[in-house]
Amino acid sequence: MAGLSRRAVLGSAAALAVGTGAASAQTATAAFGSAKLSILSDGSITLPGTFLARAAPRAEVEALLTGAGLPTDVVTNSLNVPAVTKGDEVVMFDCGAGKNFLPTTGALPDSMSAAGIDPAKVKHVLLTHAHPDHLWGALDEFDTPACANATYHLSQGEWDFWFAPDVFSKLPEDRQAFAAGAQRVLKALEPQLKRFKPGDEVIPGVAAIDTPGHTPGHVSFEVRLGGEPFVIVGDAFTHPVVSFARPDWATGLDQEGDRAAASRRRLMDRLAAEKLPFTAYHLPKGGIGRVEIAGSAFRYVPA
Numbered sequence: 151m152a153g154l155s156r157r158a159v160l161g162s163a164a165a166l167a168v169g170t171g172a173a174s175a176q177t178a179t180a181a182f183g184s185a186k187l188s189i190l191s192d193g194s195i196t197l198p199g200t201f202l203a204r205a206a207p208r209a210e211v212e213a214l215l216t217g218a219g220l221p222t223d224v225v226t227n228s229l230n231v232p233a234v235t236k237g238d239e240v241v242m243f244d245c246g247a248g249k250n251f252l253p254t255t256g257a258l259p260d261s262m263s264a265a266g267i268d269p270a271k272v273k274h275v276l277l278t279h280a281h282p283d284h285l286w287g288a289l290d291e292f293d294t295p296a297c298a299n300a301t302y303h304l305s306q307g308e309w310d311f312w313f314a315p316d317v318f319s320k321l322p323e324d325r326q327a328f329a330a331g332a333q334r335v336l337k338a339l340e341p342q343l344k345r346f347k348p349g350d351e352v353i354p355g356v357a358a359i360d361t362p363g364h365t366p367g368h369v370s371f372e373v374r375l376g377g378e379p380f381v382i383v384g385d386a387f388t389h390p391v392v393s394f395a396r397p398d399w400a401t402g403l404d405q406e407g408d409r410a411a412a413s414r415r416r417l418m419d420r421l422a423a424e425k426l427p428f429t430a431y432h433l434p435k436g437g438i439g440r441v442e443i444a445g446s447a448f449r450y451v452p453a
């Protein structure tokens with residue numbers, strides 16, 4: 151390795167990523183007072199359409215999708231990593247899936263560079279939960295924290311779930327790797343990781359909102375870094391049509407279906423009542439928008 155600089159290694163890895171089809175881009179921006187929100191793409195994940203609602207009548211799910219002009223066989227989720235800049239300071243929310251998850255993920259480093267955000271300048275990284283598509287991008291090719299100078303923040307409940315001795319028995323067979331990966335990445339982050347409780351002001355201007363169910367320790371964040379508030383939703387809602395029209399339907403990835411549905415409705419109720427803008431990790435085109443009440447459910451209004 152003596153003659154091979156870290157930059158050269160990273161450069162060749164970035165060049166490889168271009169061939170994988172992972173989209174790197176800053177997909178949306180918005181100003182909230184003196185803070186700027188940039189949505190950085192880590193790529194996308196395509197799942198079978200059945201992941202949208204695990205127990206709902208298939209015909210009803212398909213009717214909703216068809217009515218919105220969307221395919222019914224597969225669902226493609228964007229990976230939107232929100233970064234808030236205020237002056238010199240950068241706060242990031244979640245980390246993308248990284249290059250080890252799927253060929254279509256791992257674009258975040260290129261997206262950050264395209265947006266002019268230096269990973270070394272990221273002061274805080276706040277995690278909504280520890281699923282691979284939000285966490286595994288936290289480490290670089292050398293298995294060290296990609297944002298070397300950042301303090302990482304995870305809810306205590308989420309840490310407890312992934313490190314419980316019985317975690318593997320609580321996950322289906324095809325998701326055992328989620329727990330092994332969460333443990334591996336969180337252990338690597340531990341020297342610079344702090345844990346918080348829902349309701350805490352995690353850092354000045356950012357409070358954690360309790361939205362459990364998608365994972366047991368899942369949180370959203372109310373951000374007031376620039377004065378005007380907005381909310382980082384995480385995976386409390388994940389689809390632009392189905393989550394809003396049928397918030398009661400658990401998705402294939404909601405660990406605790408009923409709790410996830412209750413959190414989804416409670417958060418949507420609040421966002422609609424307070425007319426709070428939000429960004430959600432998997433919604434299309436950067437996922438910045440608002441929620442409106444529509445009958446007994448809701449409607450997504452992209453910004």
Ligand SMILES: [Zn+2]
Binds near residue numbers: 281283
């Ligand atoms: Zn996710």
